[in-house]
Amino acid sequence: MTSKGIFRFFIGFYLLLFFGYLFGPLLIMGATAFNNSSYPQLWPWEGGTLDWFVKLANDQAMLRGIGNSLLVGLGVICLAVPIGLAGAIVMTQIYWRARGLYYLVVVSPLLTPGVIIGISTVLFWRQLLGADHPLYSGYFMTILGQATFISAYCMLIFLSRLQRFDRAQEEAALDLGASNLQFFWQVLLPFLRPAVFSAAVLAFLSSFENYNTTTFTILARTTLTTELAGRVRQGSNPSLSALALLIITITLIGAILYEIYKRREDRREKDRAAVAAAAEAEGEPAIIAA
Amino acid sequence: MSRFLLPLIPVAVALIFWGMAAAERRAVGNVAHLGFFRRNGAALSVYLLGAVGLWILLLIVLPQLYMVEFSFRPRLPPSEMGGPKDAYTLANYSYLIFGRPGDPEGYNKLHLGIFLRTIVASIFVTMLNFAICYPIAFFMAKVAKGGQMRLMVLALIVPFWVNEILRAFAFRILFSSSGVFNTLLLASGLVDAPVDFLRSDIALYAGLSYAYLLLMIFPLYNAIEAMDSNQIEAARDLGAPWWHIHLFVVMPYAKPGIAAGCTMVFMLTAGALAAPQVLGGPSSLWFTQVVYNWFYQAFNWNLGAAYAFALLIACIIFVMVVLRLFKVSLGEIAR
Numbered sequence: 238m239t240s241k242g243i244f245r246f247f248i249g250f251y252l253l254l255f256f257g258y259l260f261g262p263l264l265i266m267g268a269t270a271f272n273n274s275s276y277p278q279l280w281p282w283e284g285g286t287l288d289w290f291v292k293l294a295n296d297q298a299m300l301r302g303i304g305n306s307l308l309v310g311l312g313v314i315c316l317a318v319p320i321g322l323a324g325a326i327v328m329t330q331i332y333w334r335a336r337g338l339y340y341l342v343v344v345s346p347l348l349t350p351g352v353i354i355g356i357s358t359v360l361f362w363r364q365l366l367g368a369d370h371p372l373y374s375g376y377f378m379t380i381l382g383q384a385t386f387i388s389a390y391c392m393l394i395f396l397s398r399l400q401r402f403d404r405a406q407e408e409a410a411l412d413l414g415a416s417n418l419q420f421f422w423q424v425l426l427p428f429l430r431p432a433v434f435s436a437a438v439l440a441f442l443s444s445f446e447n448y449n450t451t452t453f454t455i456l457a458r459t460t461l462t463t464e465l466a467g468r469v470r471q472g473s474n475p476s477l478s479a480l481a482l483l484i485i486t487i488t489l490i491g492a493i494l495y496e497i498y499k500r501r502e503d504r505r506e507k508d509r510a511a512v513a514a515a516a517e518a519e520g521e522p523a524i525i526a527a
Numbered sequence: 528m529s530r531f532l533l534p535l536i537p538v539a540v541a542l543i544f545w546g547m548a549a550a551e552r553r554a555v556g557n558v559a560h561l562g563f564f565r566r567n568g569a570a571l572s573v574y575l576l577g578a579v580g581l582w583i584l585l586l587i588v589l590p591q592l593y594m595v596e597f598s599f600r601p602r603l604p605p606s607e608m609g610g611p612k613d614a615y616t617l618a619n620y621s622y623l624i625f626g627r628p629g630d631p632e633g634y635n636k637l638h639l640g641i642f643l644r645t646i647v648a649s650i651f652v653t654m655l656n657f658a659i660c661y662p663i664a665f666f667m668a669k670v671a672k673g674g675q676m677r678l679m680v681l682a683l684i685v686p687f688w689v690n691e692i693l694r695a696f697a698f699r700i701l702f703s704s705s706g707v708f709n710t711l712l713l714a715s716g717l718v719d720a721p722v723d724f725l726r727s728d729i730a731l732y733a734g735l736s737y738a739y740l741l742l743m744i745f746p747l748y749n750a751i752e753a754m755d756s757n758q759i760e761a762a763r764d765l766g767a768p769w770w771h772i773h774l775f776v777v778m779p780y781a782k783p784g785i786a787a788g789c790t791m792v793f794m795l796t797a798g799a800l801a802a803p804q805v806l807g808g809p810s811s812l813w814f815t816q817v818v819y820n821w822f823y824q825a826f827n828w829n830l831g832a833a834y835a836f837a838l839l840i841a842c843i844i845f846v847m848v849v850l851r852l853f854k855v856s857l858g859e860i861a862r
Contacts, residue, residue, distance in 0.1 A: 252663070255663055256682060259686050260686065262698055277700050279710075319574075319578055320578045320579070320581075323578035327575055332545075332551075334547060335548070338544075342588065343582070343583065348791070348794050348846075349839065350795070350815070350838065352798050352815050356594060356832060358590050361585075361589055361590035361594070364597075381585075381586060388586070416568065417566075417570070418568060418571065442688055447690075448691050448692055449800045449801065449815075462801075465690070465692045466692050466801065469692060469805050470804060470805065473696065473700075477693070481696065484693065488688040488689065491688075492685050
């Protein structure tokens with residue numbers, strides 16, 4: 238075997254080990270969902286069963302947690318996507334001396350431990366509203382707490398897309414008599430559409446799986462993650478594995494769909510660029526040819 | 528009193544910059560350069576300023592400032608709030624360091640110990656994470672081809688959408704006394720009795736380094752990917768052994784990425800709550816768990832806020848030191 242061959246072998250072996258580390262624990266957890274023993278274990282195998290899925294479907298507290306998680310996730314999308322968009326646009330226009338500080342401030346929630354974001358949100362709003370105010374509720378606090386840092390994720394997504402935006406388009410639209418609002422709705426937003434979609438998906442998923450912030454802000458209610466944390470700490474049973482398996486399956490399907498969507502979007506963009514280039518080569522305005 | 532002055536700090540900073548921008552525009556006298564309101568129109572300006580203003584003021588800056596302010600005040604029953612006892616004090620912080628007044632130990636051995644352990648263990652987990660992720664990031668950036676690459680990215684991302692609690696739960700199943708590892712160890716005859724991985728914190732460290740792999744890989748990948756492959760070729764042609772290439776060519780180039788990945792992983796590990804709650808041994812706590820207990824078991828929010836702030840400061844200091852050591856600026860990281 239040549240030295241290159243040995244090197245290849247080691248790389249392959251390492252990749253195998255790494256992805257084993259990545260998926261092994263999840264696969265084993267998934268498999269325990271089918272074992273007919275009251276503790277989640279692979280061995281001894283006490284016979285296959287689907288009982289744990291049935292138990293899960295009848296688990297009222299868990300279902301309530303999932304419902305709350307969905308609700309909070311939608312709330313976070315409604316808040317974080319518009320904020321992230323505004324944050325990104327302001328970033329491109331802000332006075333250059335202030336840009337560094339601005340960037341530091343809006344990105345800081347990503348580096349702050351989630352626990353601290355949760356605590357500071359609850360403290361601040363309790364002081365502002367008072368503990369008896371109807372808005373001082375688990376839902377509202379959790380949406381605000383999560384939106385604090387999820388907005389920053391969204392902003393980064395919008396920023397990377399905005400960097401490819403040609404400012405000449407803005408000037409052209411305004412020169413042709415479009416109002417600022419028309420430019421925003423009919424030029425900028427369509428250009429940003431893929432980013433809006435990505436930001437919304439990312440916002441929802443980060444909200445759905447968040448624990449550190451949520452456990453402080455959810456107050457008297459529960460979301461899926463806080464409910465799960467309580468269960469796991471009390472001791473465990475395989476219906477949690479069943480839930481994990483369901484989540485993994487749904488995520489996998491979602492990821493594949495997203496990948497397909499993204500490839501189609503990429504191809505469409507490439508086609509569009511090709512048409513524009515061809516039209517330009519013929520010396521006609523691209524708009525007519527397209 | 529100062530509680531009402533706090534909001535003025537960020538507003539004042541914004542006004543100063545506003546004034547500087549206005550002065551500069553007048554000095555340059557560039558008419559073609561539109562001001563913010565003229566450029567965006569009224570409706571958009573209101574949306575942009577409103578959204579960003581609310582985000583920065585009500586969600587980011589003021590809550591943090593209030594948390595800090597809160598940590599310097601004593602815990603009082605509602606009737607005494609605003610009374611003579613409601614004055615700033617260092618008592619919450621001195622509790623973290625010295626413990627209860629009149630404590631025979633002289634300092635708060637328990638909490639300081641947990642604090643140190645959290646920091647040291649987080650450093651260890653970060654280094655472990657770097658060691659695991661560097662080869663993968665390098666492979667993705669320089670060896671993998673298009674389709675293979677996309678598949679790897681997908682495979683990396685999917686496990687991280689399973690929430691943190693369930694990921695920790697998976698490790699609990701692996702490491703518990705009747706778990707996979709113990710079954711294997713017992714069957715192979717290496718041990719006679721199940722090993723208590725939870726008590727010895729092995730499960731915790733494994734779970735923690737698993738939790739934030741992704742945040743190490745992507746900054747590393749971005750940094751290595753931007754590097755010109757010819758540099759590696761040149762080093763190889765000049766006869767450098769493979770570890771020389773990595774240590775003296777690739778890593779110095781990827782320094783900002785390494786710093787970014789390590790910073791994020793360290794911050795998240797030190798601030799982790801889920802994994803320690805699920806995987807931590809019964810006798811050893813993570814510092815965030817102490818904070819949690821102050822809030823929801825002792826209901827002493829002032830003390831909890833002080834502990835949380837101490838953790839934040841420790842993390843920031845650590846990050847600053849690392850950046851100084853690596854000679855990387857904060858701006859380079861954020862890219």
